[in-house]
Amino acid sequence: MTVLADPALAADARRERQFFLSLSLPALFIVGLAAILPIVWIIRQSFLTTGGEYTVGNYEKVLSSGLTWSALATTLELSLGTLAICILLGTPLALALASARPRVANLLMAFVMLPLWTSILVRTYGWLVLLRRDGLINAALTGSGLTAEPLPLVYNFTGTLIGMVHYMLPLFLLPVYAAMRDIDANLVRASASMGATLGQTIRTVILPLSSGGIFSGSIIVFIYTIGFFITPAVLGGGKVNPLSTRIERTLSTFQDWGSASVLGILLLVLMALVGVMFLAARRLIAGRRVGTAYA
Amino acid sequence: MMKSLPITIDSVRKTYGSYVALDDVSVDIKAGEFLTLLGPSGSGKTTLLMALAGFVRPDSGKLLLGDRDITRLAPNRRDIGIVFQNYALFPHMNVLANVEYPLALRRIPKAEARQRALDTLARVKLDGLSERGIAALSGGQRQRVALARAIVFEPRVMLMDEPLSALDKNLRETMQYEIRRLHDDLGITTIYVTHDQREALIMSDRIAVMNSGRIQQIDTPQRIYDRPSTRFVAEFMGEANIVAPGSVRRIDGADASREALMIRAESFHLDAKLVGRDGVALEGTLRAKAFRGENWLLTLALEGGQEILVCIPAALASGCAELASGQRVTAYAPAAKVHAIPGAAA
Numbered sequence: 038m039t040v041l042a043d044p045a046l047a048a049d050a051r052r053e054r055q056f057f058l059s060l061s062l063p064a065l066f067i068v069g070l071a072a073i074l075p076i077v078w079i080i081r082q083s084f085l086t087t088g089g090e091y092t093v094g095n096y097e098k099v100l101s102s103g104l105t106w107s108a109l110a111t112t113l114e115l116s117l118g119t120l121a122i123c124i125l126l127g128t129p130l131a132l133a134l135a136s137a138r139p140r141v142a143n144l145l146m147a148f149v150m151l152p153l154w155t156s157i158l159v160r161t162y163g164w165l166v167l168l169r170r171d172g173l174i175n176a177a178l179t180g181s182g183l184t185a186e187p188l189p190l191v192y193n194f195t196g197t198l199i200g201m202v203h204y205m206l207p208l209f210l211l212p213v214y215a216a217m218r219d220i221d222a223n224l225v226r227a228s229a230s231m232g233a234t235l236g237q238t239i240r241t242v243i244l245p246l247s248s249g250g251i252f253s254g255s256i257i258v259f260i261y262t263i264g265f266f267i268t269p270a271v272l273g274g275g276k277v278n279p280l281s282t283r284i285e286r287t288l289s290t291f292q293d294w295g296s297a298s299v300l301g302i303l304l305l306v307l308m309a310l311v312g313v314m315f316l317a318a319r320r321l322i323a324g325r326r327v328g329t330a331y332a
Numbered sequence: 333m334m335k336s337l338p339i340t341i342d343s344v345r346k347t348y349g350s351y352v353a354l355d356d357v358s359v360d361i362k363a364g365e366f367l368t369l370l371g372p373s374g375s376g377k378t379t380l381l382m383a384l385a386g387f388v389r390p391d392s393g394k395l396l397l398g399d400r401d402i403t404r405l406a407p408n409r410r411d412i413g414i415v416f417q418n419y420a421l422f423p424h425m426n427v428l429a430n431v432e433y434p435l436a437l438r439r440i441p442k443a444e445a446r447q448r449a450l451d452t453l454a455r456v457k458l459d460g461l462s463e464r465g466i467a468a469l470s471g472g473q474r475q476r477v478a479l480a481r482a483i484v485f486e487p488r489v490m491l492m493d494e495p496l497s498a499l500d501k502n503l504r505e506t507m508q509y510e511i512r513r514l515h516d517d518l519g520i521t522t523i524y525v526t527h528d529q530r531e532a533l534i535m536s537d538r539i540a541v542m543n544s545g546r547i548q549q550i551d552t553p554q555r556i557y558d559r560p561s562t563r564f565v566a567e568f569m570g571e572a573n574i575v576a577p578g579s580v581r582r583i584d585g586a587d588a589s590r591e592a593l594m595i596r597a598e599s600f601h602l603d604a605k606l607v608g609r610d611g612v613a614l615e616g617t618l619r620a621k622a623f624r625g626e627n628w629l630l631t632l633a634l635e636g637g638q639e640i641l642v643c644i645p646a647a648l649a650s651g652c653a654e655l656a657s658g659q660r661v662t663a664y665a666p667a668a669k670v671h672a673i674p675g676a677a678a
Binding site (some may be wrong): 245 | 409410412413416417420425432434438442445481485
């Protein structure tokens, strides 16, 4: 923002800023009420026994349980797995979209966005129809003789991962596509004119210049998937239990609000940790942002 | 000095739907020549340049680099240095990395590449800025980085797409001379695109004037300016008056030409003694006059109503300040500056 020398203009600008800030108050109020208060409540709850007395017993119980750590491991496996597949599938897809002609790109984008407009529950049960032992995919596989037995595609880790990738891919794609579309086409031409193959141009020009978008997409994927509940619950068939399903079970089966709160806090800490790691990594990359074509 | 190559553009045609971007364009460019493609926007000059670079595929026709047919060769295998209009420098690399880029692609050892990049940066007067980020450079410095990057790998041909259009006037003039000197030092065949006719006149060995996808005339700057072959070239290259033979008389009374004549505004004098007996005279009524610093610009209405522009250098225009609107004025031009344009009726 420019510095205004005239005091009258500066006062005007200040009033304007204050007005714009005041516009954000309703949103801030709702965020405070809907996000911060419950967190405070959960933290308090985690230190209380069912009788309402102060205790650290909830922490001892949850952190010493093997179930907690296996749930944590499952959560990380699902999140990192989804992220890896999103990067592997989404980055080339974003590249294709960004280099397609505008009309084709818009059409493809509509296809990509379509799932986002559908309820997650509908989509998850849709996958169930496709992936079941007697579902469409297995019927096609066994019918054509490609496999003798139906493949175990659902009610396991694979099925959960498929459902999660399907949900996250558009959300990963959007920031990556936006970053790639913003790359000046002349940069790609310049690179080619100096002798770069398409692969070299992608590696030395397109990927470094869209790393910001890939980063944002990755954070979105991670933060979403770390708390995913419906997909593991439906497609996991009880065998895939990340922290979210453990919280649900602790509440619905044992009505143990104290332990559930501890698990919730664990999820929160995990998210904060990952967030800090991402930001640190981003700063590290930005710090040595001098690219080069030399490996 | 690197070995440069001639370029042959043979009946190249490119259409986009019903729009003809290049209409059977043929040009032979000599090895080491500086050729400018000059024309208004939409004339096809950039399309032709992009066809040479490999980013536009001609519908028909051939492009030869030396005697090698490059019409269907991928852009990255043409070995052509290109300076883009907006420079197209890599924002995520510093100056040195930008210039080293083409060398890295050619697997030149890192130490040698660094030395060559630094030498080239010194050549374009950017020594000491090699570690700068691109965002920290001025427009003129970016231009120089783009130049360095285009010549560092010693391409046999260089293409430049309006490289100076984003610079202010003074810097543009400095860069015109520097680019031309760089060309003379390297002896590299250069094709330069611009819409600025002064720039084309200053820099080029030859100029190809383009309009509507066709080359109107290809010639030396002087001949393009003094001997335009079409009305379009005459008017595009400066203040040109194209007058019907009837409004012009020879001072010595001999017959004037029967074709339309082109006389540039600055070829006129108000003093018959300055043009010789074989010169021509045009008589008209003064409609407007303007003082432009180095000269006066007079607008005269001829007999038939046609208006002509007469430009008199300030040093020779002692009487101009006193001329009044509506006054009869006779303008004289020497025979050498009167050029008949075949087939261009006024």
